Amino acid sequence: MKFSRRMAAGAAVLVTVAAVAGCAGSTSASSSDLQFVTDKSWDFEKFSAVSKDDIDVSLDPAYYADQNAFQAFIKQSFRSNKAPGLFTWHTGSSLEDLVSEGLVAETTDIWEKAVADGDISESVKDLYTIDGKQYCTPISVDDWVMYYDKRTFSELGLEVPTTWDAMMTVADTLVDAGVAPFWNSGGNPWAFVWFQILTAGTDVELYNDLVSGEAKFTDPEVVDVMNVWLDMKEKGYFSDPGSKTPGETQIKDQEVAMIPFGTWYASTLDTVGLESGTDWGVFPIPNVNPEQEVTPVAIETAPACVPEKSAQRELGLEYSEWWMGTDAQTAWSEQQGNLPFNPNATASTEEFQKIGEEYTDPKYTFYLRYYEAAPAPILTSSLDQFTGFMTNPGDPMPFLEGIQATADEYWSEH
Structure with missing residues (x-):
């Protein structure tokens, strides 16, 4: 939805x-x-x-x-x-x-x-x-893509990244310029976005195993993913997850430079007067793990x-x-x-x-985006826990344990 x-x-x-x-x-x-x-x-x-x-x-x-x-x-x-x-x-x-x-x-x-x-x-x-x-x-x-502000990229002389490392280098430049590299939001419905990107971009099979109950949120591989998220958070890569200002307004005002969303988001950018090809462009979200043979795209x-x-x-x-x-x-x-x-x-x-x-x-x-792929009770718990992680970042394990407790209950009955 x-x-x-x-x-x-x-x-x-x-x-x-x-x-x-x-x-x-x-x-x-x-x-x-x-x-x-x-x-x-x-x-x-x-x-x-x-x-x-x-x-x-x-x-x-x-x-x-x-x-x-x-x-x-x-x-x-x-x-x-x-x-x-x-x-x-x-x-x-x-x-x-x-x-x-x-x-x-x-x-x-x-x-x-x-x-x-x-x-x-x-x-x-x-x-x-x-x-x-x-x-x-x-x-x-x-399909999910990374929207980017062409105006900000041009002003700072930034190239569109094709690898995760290149995207992180771009993020560092943006932080230095006082611009939040990436939009993120807590609460329902968008708290899942970066977990989805980081997990699938690291190992899409791990992502599929999580949503089907074949892997646990407390597995070491998932903890590693959350620690990548934590590192990005500590480096100042994200916008305020509690902000009530819509992402499209933030990118219009050049407060944020990149927003990951589905291709439907183009019409939302239109509502704030941003034009395709002039004000914004899109690029595929690179793999976190460069050794992953495929590049996953959420749909x-x-x-x-x-x-x-x-x-x-x-x-x-x-x-x-x-x-x-x-x-x-x-x-x-x-x-x-x-x-x-x-x-x-x-x-x-x-x-x-x-x-x-x-x-x-x-x-x-x-792959199917997390909002539809995760069973409803697990999704609800995930949104709560991911919001807590974004607003009070720290050791990811307590948050993952909260999700896994819900997952254990759900999969025991299904």
């Missing part, structure tokens, strides 16, 4: 359960108006004009700004005849829970065609596969799902299939400023065209 797009005042409407349920069950809407419930603040009305022209189906979106209210409505609507035709959700255990109850329509046929047509990769398909079948389809699939994806018992089930599936296609993904990339997952689509910016081509190199391997 993407939490980073701020809910602009007036842009997102907090919809009550009763209001949305009444809308979903209304007979006044056109049969080509697809009832769509979402926790995203993106401009779906604008995109709806594209689908109306292309397939004569419009989105009728209802927005939720509160996660608890959104999830409560989705789960309640499934048990009535008021389920929408399409809704946004998350991959991982959240999707598995709905599938296990038979609440989500299968999309295997759509995926088989999309993969055969070259519209999406098998690796993305795996994220939507449960017990050999596919459910939901992606609105977007975002995240925003699914759209169709309720199995929705009166608009077939219309929802039709829209889902269209949204994966070349024309829709080109239009979505242009609107959002991100990198389309469909290789036949055209990226909206030169920066993302270049990074998209770069990521086709076999040396890159892709």
Whole structure:
């Protein structure tokens, strides 16, 4: 799930359960108006004009700004005849829970065609596969990159780093110039970011073993990763993890020089007036461990799902299939400023065209970001412990022991 797009005042409407349920069950809407419930603040009305022209189906979106209210409505609507035709959700255990109850329509046929047509990769398909079948389809699939402030780099004569050591040298120069090299944030949802980068960049198999319960957070290799994080913290490489100032504002004001995020973050930078290619660029996040043969890239994806018992089930599936296609993904990339997952689509910016081509190199391997990959109870504990580590840095073991206690309990039952 993407939490980073701020809910602009007036842009997102907090919809009550009763209001949305009444809308979903209304007979006044056109049969080509697809009832769509979402926790995203993106401009779906604008995109709806594209689908109306292309397939004569419009989105009728209802927005939720509160996660608890959104999830409560989705789960309640499934048990009535008021389920929408399409809704946004998350991959991982959240999707598995709905599938296990038979609440989500299968999309295997759509995926088989999309993969055969070259519209999406098998690796993305795996994220939507449960017990050999596919459910939901992606609105977007975002690769993680390092955003950097081209203005600051130019003023200080800095080159874009291609290795971890080079990036640390850049960080030292930035510290000397009074600029925080890297943005980081405590709390929910972003406290996991640097743990994810450092662990996967050191040993992506270790990362995968941690999220699957095959390794322990207290293992020596994980302690070593945390000590790299601690060393970076002590050298002044990070922004204040408790700051309430958004990262995009900090980079605009040249208080921070680099921000690791998914390609969706481009549209957030647009909101503060920073232009791609002029004010900011992107580069692949280098391996911490230069001996690791592959360079891991985190990915995240925003699914759209169709309720199995929705009166608009077939219309929802039709829209889902269209949204994966070349024309829709080109239009979505242009609107959002991100990198389309469909290789036949055209990226909206030169920066993302270049990074998209770069990521086709076999040396890159892709892994699911920690927010979706970690089971929910372990994620919650991790966010708390990582926040504590960032705000009161020191011996990492007590923090890791706290996460492992939750992991032991979880894996004993799963």
